[in-house]
Amino acid sequence: MFFRTNRCRTKIQRIPPISKTINPVIIKLILRVLGLNYDHQLRIININNPVTITGTSMLLQADTMTYTIEKEIIKCYGNVKGSFIGNIQ
Numbered sequence: 195m196f197f198r199t200n201r202c203r204t205k206i207q208r209i210p211p212i213s214k215t216i217n218p219v220i221i222k223l224i225l226r227v228l229g230l231n232y233d234h235q236l237r238i239i240n241i242n243n244p245v246t247i248t249g250t251s252m253l254l255q256a257d258t259m260t261y262t263i264e265k266e267i268i269k270c271y272g273n274v275k276g277s278f279i280g281n282i283q
Contacts, residue, residue: 226247
């Protein structure tokens with residue numbers, strides 16, 4: 195299948211789907227915090243004081259943090275600092 199444009203002639207190919215087994219990677223992290231609040235109904239962890247997360251190849255600091263368990267999303271707020279070594283996937 196070809197499409198004509200003003201500048202070039204472009205060929206579009208269909209790429210077959212890729213099937214691959216993915217092995218889960220378990221990363222050990224250490225969370226340092228004075229206290230936290232857990233909302234069982236919403237499944238959200240709120241940390242309203244300074245937090246530090248460390249791992250073998252990363253360091254993350256923030257004034258406050260929210261972790262949504264269902265979506266696996268961490269949001270950090272205020273003076274967020276971090277360093278990461280290697281590839282982040």
